[in-house]
Amino acid sequence: MPTGGRPIGGAFLLFRVLRGRPARLGIFVLRRVLWMVPVVFFVILITFVLAHLAPGSPWDRGAGRQLSAAVIHNRNVTYGLDKPYWQQFLVYIWNVAHLNFGLSFQFQDQSVSGLLLAGWPYTLTLGLTAFCLIVPVGILLGVVAALRQNSKVDYIATAFATLGATIPNFVIAILLIIVLGVGARNATGGNLWLPFSGIGLDSRLILPVIAISALPIAYVARLTRASTLEILRQEYVRTAWAKGLPERLVIGRHVLLNALIPVITALGPIFAFLLTGSVIIETVFSIPGIGSTFVTAVNARDYPMILATTILFSFVIAAVNLVVDILYVVIDPRVRLS
């Protein structure tokens, strides 16, 4: 859990930062951490208000079968919905602070945390595999394109990056399924095709990983290409060439290490996106992760589930961005703090 690991990691980073440049950096980090508290609070407040503004109660879904007043009353008492809104909100905040997200409306007697924990492994399987593909492929494409600028390789890489960055991932998913799934199955008489439903550590991973990675790979490749090109023009790189360093050292040590700094910042949001899962990819490929759980919750008006997922996702995104900002300051001493 991030709550267990963060203080140690944070303290270590803080130590490094403070050793390098005192006071101002410490304040910067502290301010950023404290800033997360109101952000998450307002996210909870807004989502809470929205959830209660929605028409209808969670109990009038049972089509055709009207629940008796007594049953509705009992349910409201069980879920704490009989109290005034402000009281419900305070109770909710209190519970969230204790990592208790309440009971799900749609699945009786199931806790929201339990449902989220049940779905997350599937999301992580997909997300982490994709991350392991995105980082090397994206960086490699970008670097090769930059080193061979305006060559055929560069144009092909750029064209792929444009396609990947422009075509929405669920459209890519559908087209992949049609060509490599259904199409390949029909063409080979059912011998050679890629499955497109479910998840596991086997061939079922291939299509969803490609679909979810296309945009991040394109993004990383574009960014790497641009920043490598910029570094290649720097004076110190010319100096490195001039003093006769082998290509391996000039590119590896002087160019790449510096070119990758902006890429690291971009990897943060990508990582957060993969941790929280793609609602749409999970739905297309019938993966029971937290993304598709969320869609089910929205359709069933399961507000505790909707609230918890939104809060959790906002927290993960905010936390990852924070870590990236600190990391940025630590690896690049030129960064000015604002």
Place this chain on the structure above:
Amino acid sequence: MSTSAALLPIEADLDAIEQVGLWKDAWTRFRRNRLAIIGGTVVLLLVLDAFLAPVLEAAHLIANPLKQDPVNLYASASWSHPMGLDALGRDLMSRLMFGAQISLTIGVLVQGIIVLIGLSIGLTAGYFGGKIDNLLMRFTDVWFAFPDLLFVLVLVSVFGASELSIFAAIGLVNWVNLARIVRGLTLSLREREFVEAARAVGSSPLRIISRHIFPNILGPVIVTITFGIPQAIFTEAVLSYLGVGIPPPTPSWGTMIHDGYEAINYAPMQAGWPAIAIAITMLAFTFLGDGLRDALDPRMRK
């Protein structure tokens, strides 16, 4: 910017520069960009299609997108139905052509909401600065902290599924980007001499913002809007695909993918055609946006 070169312009050159206005100059640059021209042409064709679809249907050149042929479900392509029929026996090509209407309408109307909120917050924060800026930007930060698609889904479930609620939800979630861009530009513009001069002769803030600052940020705003249109079209398609978007039977590309996906094993192009339509639309708008950006604001180039 080199100061020495700017100080020594030959007068003939100055005249030449003055004769070519911003828009003409931009058009010249835009015309040279082959991809942008292709993108712009495809966008024009889509708009034309959106307007002409009802006319063609009235002239019986294409089938009624809602008319069902219950005997020939999933019929394959034929002369009268070039893309075949769908799960309810409706003409796929006609639905695809009418689908452009929904997509473009949502894409454009959403930009209206985004411009309304994003411009006013961005201009106010950027021009007045200080406490107002701080307050508005913190508000923007909180808004930004929401996961996009989740927020849209929550809003749609609150508003209920209708065309109106879809574009309200997408607009309410996506104005942050424009607000930030506008604020940044305004912040730097308000320190410039011509704004100071306007202030010195006693122009009101409203007049300065509308007459001096707004025309100068118009380029980036147009570019942001152009990139915002495919974003909104995509979000609508996702919502419809997830079953919380445009309510049936209105043809929407997202809904068509959703319905077609159920037959993916035996009639894959049911989902394939609308997917291709979305892909082409996204590419066209992106090329157009890239071209406009290069043409309207050469400094934004890489």
